[in-house]
Amino acid sequence: MPEFxxxxxxxxxxxxxxxxxxxxxxxxxxxxxxGIMDSTGVLELVEFLExxxxxxxxxxxxxxxxxxxxxxxxxxxxxxxxA
Amino acid sequence: xxxxxxxxxxxxxxxHPDKTAVMDGSRSATFPELDSLAGRLAGVxxxxxxxxxxxxxxxxxxxxxxxxxxxxxxxAGGVCVEVPDRSTPSEVSYYLENSGARLCILSDASARRLxxxxxxxxxxxxxxxxxxxxxxxxxxxVLRAPDYAPRxxxxxxxxxxxxxxxxxxxxxxxxxxxxxxxxANTQAIVSYLGLTPSDRVMAxxxxxxxxxxxxxxxHVMAGGSVVINNRFAFPNTVVSDMIAREVTGxxxxxxxxxxxxxxxxxxxxxxxxxxxxTQAGGAMAPALTKRxxxxxxxxxxxxxxxxxxxxxxLTYLPPHRQDKLGSIGIxxxxxxxxxxxxxxxxxxxxxxxxxxxxxxxxxQGYWGDAAETARxxxxxxxxxxxxxxxxxxxxxxxxxxxxxxxxxxxxxVSPREIEDAIIxxxxxxxxxxxxxxxxxxSEVPEAFVxxxxxxxxxxxxxxxxxxxxxxxxxxxxxxxxVKALPKKPSGKIDKEALKT
Numbered sequence: 001m002p003e004f005x006x007x008x009x010x011x012x013x014x015x016x017x018x019x020x021x022x023x024x025x026x027x028x029x030x031x032x033x034x035g036i037m038d039s040t041g042v043l044e045l046v047e048f049l050e051x052x053x054x055x056x057x058x059x060x061x062x063x064x065x066x067x068x069x070x071x072x073x074x075x076x077x078x079x080x081x082x083a
Numbered sequence: 084x085x086x087x088x089x090x091x092x093x094x095x096x097x098x099h100p101d102k103t104a105v106m107d108g109s110r111s112a113t114f115p116e117l118d119s120l121a122g123r124l125a126g127v128x129x130x131x132x133x134x135x136x137x138x139x140x141x142x143x144x145x146x147x148x149x150x151x152x153x154x155x156x157x158x159a160g161g162v163c164v165e166v167p168d169r170s171t172p173s174e175v176s177y178y179l180e181n182s183g184a185r186l187c188i189l190s191d192a193s194a195r196r197l198x199x200x201x202x203x204x205x206x207x208x209x210x211x212x213x214x215x216x217x218x219x220x221x222x223x224x225v226l227r228a229p230d231y232a233p234r235x236x237x238x239x240x241x242x243x244x245x246x247x248x249x250x251x252x253x254x255x256x257x258x259x260x261x262x263x264x265x266x267a268n269t270q271a272i273v274s275y276l277g278l279t280p281s282d283r284v285m286a287x288x289x290x291x292x293x294x295x296x297x298x299x300x301x302h303v304m305a306g307g308s309v310v311i312n313n314r315f316a317f318p319n320t321v322v323s324d325m326i327a328r329e330v331t332g333x334x335x336x337x338x339x340x341x342x343x344x345x346x347x348x349x350x351x352x353x354x355x356x357x358x359x360x361t362q363a364g365g366a367m368a369p370a371l372t373k374r375x376x377x378x379x380x381x382x383x384x385x386x387x388x389x390x391x392x393x394x395x396x397l398t399y400l401p402p403h404r405q406d407k408l409g410s411i412g413i414x415x416x417x418x419x420x421x422x423x424x425x426x427x428x429x430x431x432x433x434x435x436x437x438x439x440x441x442x443x444x445x446x447q448g449y450w451g452d453a454a455e456t457a458r459x460x461x462x463x464x465x466x467x468x469x470x471x472x473x474x475x476x477x478x479x480x481x482x483x484x485x486x487x488x489x490x491x492x493x494x495x496v497s498p499r500e501i502e503d504a505i506i507x508x509x510x511x512x513x514x515x516x517x518x519x520x521x522x523x524x525s526e527v528p529e530a531f532v533x534x535x536x537x538x539x540x541x542x543x544x545x546x547x548x549x550x551x552x553x554x555x556x557x558x559x560x561x562x563x564x565v566k567a568l569p570k571k572p573s574g575k576i577d578k579e580a581l582k583t
Contacts, residue, residue, distance in 0.1 A: 039316040040567040
């Protein structure tokens with residue numbers, strides 16, 4: 001598993017899954033519908049991605065296709081040149 | 084004919100038989116379809132032994148089913164106990180025990196999250212739910228059940244809902260709202276918003292929250308439509324949906340608008356069909372309100388104020404009175420608001436006191452808590468717990484919540500005033516100010532700030548700005564820069580969580 005993906009998963013686990021041992025991180029399950037993140041959580045995630053990977057995420061890019069699942073986040077980061 | 088909340092749905096089903104009442108993703112339901120689904124659920128509830136006045140706990144995200152469940156419980160003569168769909172098992176145990184509900188209606192997601200809830204019968208989920216031996220009824224069973232007529236003999240004084248509200252101390256209290264309370268409030272809101280069958284509101288607020296529920300009841304009463312969108316985590320999808328569905332109305336709490344204005348395409352994407360926007364659920368910083376008005380084009384902004392104890396709404400600021408921006412406006416039709424001292428004597432204009440209210444929308448009391456009821460409902464009306472004053476024209480200005488006011492070195496300081504100044508700096512997405520105990524001053528303000536841009540944010544710049552805006556005793560003594568502020572399910576900032 002690439003390092004950047006591990007960092008994303010660690011961030012989500014540390015910040016949103018704390019103490020909820022019954023929550024599994026399936027890469028293709030919606031982080032919103034599974035109750036892991038809410039609207040504030042998405043903004044926290046965006047801030048983390050911007051600072052950790054030194055990228056700029058435009059408001060237009062805050063869409064499910066880029067941020068809804070771990071797989072989508074990984075694909076989105078790749079499109080931003082993160083490997 | 085008594086005014087009953089489910090009567091809104093029945094009347095709209097008769098008056099608008101082909102009209103879409105609710106849109107929920109790719110699904111939709113007309114008024115007659117919704118009314119029939121509610122009727123079938125009412126029948127199931129009666130078969131499961133529901134008696135007039137029995138409480139039914141509901142934990143569901145907004146959906147066609149959650150709407151049908153609400154009106155179905157009322158048709159059966161039950162009392163809706165709607166709780167946040169993200170409630171934990173221990174919170175739900177408390178709600179069940181406190182309300183005495185024996186029947187539950189859950190969504191699949193709630194059932195999965197909650198595990199075996201302690202109810203005699205669980206309706207709704209297609210996944211295992213309820214303790215061992217509990218009866219289970221799926222939505223498929225509900226769809227097969229006959230459409231019952233509403234229970235006869237209900238009066239306006241029957242309870243329709245118990246809504247749990249968190250205070251700063253103790254467990255949540257159950258606000259008892261009767262059919263009269265909800266009907267009166269719904270009617271007043273329909274009248275001042277001028278809602279008609281051509282209105283279509285985008286609902287991102289949860290229906291278990293009284294503000295969210297007013298969107299549903301007002302549009303069902305007016306024969307308008309409700310568009311459900313539970314995806315505000317991606318605000319751009321909500322903006323696209325608003326355009327695609329040609330919504331005429333939108334409603335949010337301050338954090339809804341902070342996100343829309345700061346991290347979405349909303350400011351540069353006109354929604355031509357938008358006729359009105361409402362904002363309630365706490366005071367919004369005037370700087371944010373002005374930015375919102377600047378983005379709305381021809382749509383009108385209604386700033387509103389209320390309380391769960393008032394069924395939702397108490398006052399509103401008419402959109403043409405932008406000269407009174409920062410005020411919570413005037414009482415809505417049927418409500419009498421006053422500013423009083425602690426003994427109930429009405430205060431003259433400009434004097435700060437307790438904001439009190441009377442009207443058909445004021446709650447019946449707190450469920451099973453006569454002492455708290457007696458504290459909140461006095462002979463002169465509901466004591467809201469908010470402080471404010473009236474100006475010479477009768478507009479009400481909020482100073483803060485009694486329990487939120489800080490006492491800094493003997494001087495009263497309003498956290499809201501500090502928060503407004505911080506937002507005015509244009510450097511911060513969101514902020515919350517709380518009090519911290521202090522050895523010398525008894526209490527000092529502490530500010531939590533979420534920068535608009537984490538990369539370029541400078542706390543020193545913000546401090547310089549505040550220095551020019553507020554007297555020194557109002558300057559926060561501690562500053563904490565955070566990535567996000569904790570929120571309640573309604574979207575309001577959870578200040579209690581910041582204090583721990």
